Amino acid sequence: MSAPGATAPAACAPSAPACLQLATAGPADAPALLALINSAYQVETYLGADSGDGGVGFKKTDRLDTLDDALEMLATSTVTVATDARGRIVGAMSHLVKDDGWLYFGPFAVDPSAQGAGVGRALLQHVEQLARSRGCHGLEITVVNCRSDILPMYERLGFVEVGTEPFPHPWRIHDARQGEIWMRVMRRAISAP
Numbered sequence: 782m783s784a785p786g787a788t789a790p791a792a793c794a795p796s797a798p799a800c801l802q803l804a805t806a807g808p809a810d811a812p813a814l815l816a817l818i819n820s821a822y823q824v825e826t827y828l829g830a831d832s833g834d835g836g837v838g839f840k841k842t843d844r845l846d847t848l849d850d851a852l853e854m855l856a857t858s859t860v861t862v863a864t865d866a867r868g869r870i871v872g873a874m875s876h877l878v879k880d881d882g883w884l885y886f887g888p889f890a891v892d893p894s895a896q897g898a899g900v901g902r903a904l905l906q907h908v909e910q911l912a913r914s915r916g917c918h919g920l921e922i923t924v925v926n927c928r929s930d931i932l933p934m935y936e937r938l939g940f941v942e943v944g945t946e947p948f949p950h951p952w953r954i955h956d957a958r959q960g961e962i963w964m965r966v967m968r969r970a971i972s973a974p
Contacts, residue, residue: 801903806860806873811851813870814860818851821890854888861907863900872900876908883921883968884912905938912971919970926963940967 806814854860854875863872872895876886886908891900905920912920923946924932944966 800866801863801871801900803861803863803903803907806855806862806870808852808855810860810862810870811848811855814854814862814873815848815851817870817873817892818888818890820893822888861904863904865895871895872904874904874908876911878912878915878917879921882916882918884908884915884917884919885921885923887922889922909971917971919968921966921968923964923966926965927961932965935967939969941969942966943968 858875858877860873860875862870865871869892871892872890874886874889876884879885886905889901889904891904909920920940922935922940924935925948926945942965946964946966948962948964
């Protein structure tokens with residue numbers, strides 16, 4: 782994380798890419814990560830609410846249910862955070878190199894108030910540099926099938942769908958939506974350094 786009292790140049794907007802600092806999160810960041818990730822993924826609670834099932838979205842719990850979930854994520858992967866000029870965590874990306882040579886990232890979260898300001902792009906560029914330096918084939922993410930709102934964004938960034946897999950947390954899906962929800966596996970190859 783950034784040093785206490787560190788400030789960005791006065792001309793920086795708080796979440797401008799030039800003002801962002803990227804760092805590896807630690808256990809002390811777990812409460813902020815829990816709040817950020819759940820805030821960024823709150824839209825999933827409502828997705829599909831117009832599907833004729835009485836207004837039920839697909840998800841019935843938060844993305845991370847407890848502080849222990851955030852601590853587990855920190856223990857099982859590397860989490861890169863982006864802090865703004867005020868030292869506030871405005872973005873986070875969990876990532877790890879898989880046995881098949883792809884760098885998987887997710888959850889990938891940007892504070893809703895900072896979306897569209899380049900925070901996500903800065904995190905994605907950072908993790909791509911990591912993947913390249915580690916000799917990975919490229920980047921991989923899974924996107925829940927009903928998130929048609931973000932699929933075009935990943936496609937514009939060069940990701941292509943290469944398969945599907947079951948939703949990893951079925952207890953988070955409303956009973957009325959079981960069987961309708963699955964994950965799209967998307968990849969983007971990277972060139973050698």
